[in-house]
Amino acid sequence: MGMNEFVFLLNGLKWTILLTAIGFVGGIPFGFLIALARTSTHPLVMTAARAWVGLFQGTPLLMQLFVVFFGLPLIGLEVAPWLAVGIAFTAHASAYLGDIWRGSIQAVPKGQSEACHALGLGYGSTMRDVVLPQALKLSLPATIGFLVQLIKGTSLAAIVGFVELSRTGQMLSNLIYKPLLVFSVVGALYFLICWPVSLLGRRLERQLTTGRR
Amino acid sequence: MPVNLDFWIVLQRWPELMLGISNTIILALSGMTLALVIGILGVAIQRAGEPISTFLVSGFVEIIRNTPFLVQIFFIFFALPFLGIRLSQNVTAILALGLNGGAYAIEIIRAGVDAVPKGQWEAGFALGLRARDIFRIIVLKPALRAIYPSLTSQFVLLTLNTAICTSISALELTSVGQRIEDETFRSFEVYFTLTAIYLVLSLCVMALLNVIGKRMFHYPTK
Numbered sequence A: 001m002g003m004n005e006f007v008f009l010l011n012g013l014k015w016t017i018l019l020t021a022i023g024f025v026g027g028i029p030f031g032f033l034i035a036l037a038r039t040s041t042h043p044l045v046m047t048a049a050r051a052w053v054g055l056f057q058g059t060p061l062l063m064q065l066f067v068v069f070f071g072l073p074l075i076g077l078e079v080a081p082w083l084a085v086g087i088a089f090t091a092h093a094s095a096y097l098g099d100i101w102r103g104s105i106q107a108v109p110k111g112q113s114e115a116c117h118a119l120g121l122g123y124g125s126t127m128r129d130v131v132l133p134q135a136l137k138l139s140l141p142a143t144i145g146f147l148v149q150l151i152k153g154t155s156l157a158a159i160v161g162f163v164e165l166s167r168t169g170q171m172l173s174n175l176i177y178k179p180l181l182v183f184s185v186v187g188a189l190y191f192l193i194c195w196p197v198s199l200l201g202r203r204l205e206r207q208l209t210t211g212r213r
Numbered sequence B: 001m002p003v004n005l006d007f008w009i010v011l012q013r014w015p016e017l018m019l020g021i022s023n024t025i026i027l028a029l030s031g032m033t034l035a036l037v038i039g040i041l042g043v044a045i046q047r048a049g050e051p052i053s054t055f056l057v058s059g060f061v062e063i064i065r066n067t068p069f070l071v072q073i074f075f076i077f078f079a080l081p082f083l084g085i086r087l088s089q090n091v092t093a094i095l096a097l098g099l100n101g102g103a104y105a106i107e108i109i110r111a112g113v114d115a116v117p118k119g120q121w122e123a124g125f126a127l128g129l130r131a132r133d134i135f136r137i138i139v140l141k142p143a144l145r146a147i148y149p150s151l152t153s154q155f156v157l158l159t160l161n162t163a164i165c166t167s168i169s170a171l172e173l174t175s176v177g178q179r180i181e182d183e184t185f186r187s188f189e190v191y192f193t194l195t196a197i198y199l200v201l202s203l204c205v206m207a208l209l210n211v212i213g214k215r216m217f218h219y220p221t222k
Helices: A003-038 A043-057 A061-074 A081-107 A110-119 A123-160 A165-176 A179-212 B014-048 B051-065 B069-083 B089-115 B118-126 B131-168 B173-184 B187-217
Strands: none
Touching: A003 A043, A003 A081, A003 A123, A003 A165, A003 A179, A043 A081, A061 A081, A061 A123, A061 B131, A061 B187, A081 A123, A110 A123, A123 A165, A123 A179, A123 B069, A123 B131, A165 A179, A165 B069, A179 B051, A179 B069, B014 B051, B014 B089, B014 B131, B014 B173, B014 B187, B051 B089, B069 B089, B069 B131, B089 B131, B118 B131, B131 B173, B131 B187, B173 B187
């Protein structure tokens, strides 16, 4: 494998990172809404958010990609493949992030929101000034953990035919017929991105548990 | 634009879908069994405290957890034959699912073993048992009980991961769906149907694991 082939793989890596960024950045606002809906006292809103999360956690990511990929044109949205895949990852991330943040909001002691209520603070102020800042700190390790899961998840876009790192590796392996080398390099590239993120997540988790002791 | 959906053309292929479902279940259950064995063995090795083997286990866990399942299954299926290891699609699929799930299981089970009070080990030693017998007879069950919910969600994830085995043409639900798609060009209907089936399947797996958990771990702790 020469320089050209390696550059070819790096080009795929670029798309892996871009897809992850689209899914993660897109998933943040929607996930936030899901988390708020999931912790709301309105039964209909809560159930809808719960169904959304259950749907994405109970089906394979690959099926979600396929359904969005082939479903968008059916509702009249003819979009570029990267956008279709990006929408699918955004929806996927919104469900998982929503569930993680639901957990962190619920992990903030109930006395906090009760105290806000006693002080006469409204929902907006209670969330913004008291609950969410505490929940944010609690949620960081799991959020970082999901980022690793999302980076790895973008590899499934390869099965839909999207050319990112895994698909590039598959194409290159067919071209130069050295699967052992190619897939080792592809795996190493994924590892080089994911491992630092994993370590960061683990460090944050350790800080959190020692901080609370 | 009126959307013309035809689910019947997909549903009338139900014998193939049923075959896919049963194969997916077989892959998932075999993968879970292998993952559990790898998980318990991995923790036992780490606990034994031999530095080299502990390092190897940790390396295995880190590599598996930080690379995509798709690349792992490609590696086993396309790269290992160059090292003289040639496996069929479904054996590859079970091996990949087991190794992947096993790495996560090691992390989960280790947390459970750490949660078992030290007094249990000390009591075992006081009775004159060897470390590996204490692990097997005394520690393992409460350890598994403590982390059973995490293990359950990991195994549901493993069940969903079986869909990825279609990439090496293992016989399971997704690959059956792809064949139906190739012949009918009803992409959306096929994948929508499969999604619904997977949703039911994962709920069933969750219920099954809960029943197993209740039967195995239903005993008073104090």
